[in-house]
Amino acid sequence: MMMFQTLARVMRAPGDTLTVRCPGCGHRAVWSRREAFARLGPDATPHRSRRRLACGVCGLKGGAVLEI
Numbered sequence: 001m002m003m004f005q006t007l008a009r010v011m012r013a014p015g016d017t018l019t020v021r022c023p024g025c026g027h028r029a030v031w032s033r034r035e036a037f038a039r040l041g042p043d044a045t046p047h048r049s050r051r052r053l054a055c056g057v058c059g060l061k062g063g064a065v066l067e068i
């Protein structure tokens with residue numbers, strides 16, 4: 001897992017993507033920069049993002065693995 005301060009600081013190129021992986025069922029979602037900003041906000045931190053994200057498949061909350 002990468003350490004970063006906010007999404008806006010690490011996702012600088014329009015083509016950057018954010019991969020959200022569920023440790024419970026292995027489901028992966030890949031979001032474009034624009035999608036990630038829309039869902040989490042450009043000021044979102046990894047800690048806050050993980051707490052907010054729930055898996056769309058198994059419903060697990062709070063454990064998502066974020067990769068840029």
Ligand SMILES: [Zn+2]
Binds near residue numbers: 022060
């Ligand atoms: Zn899941």
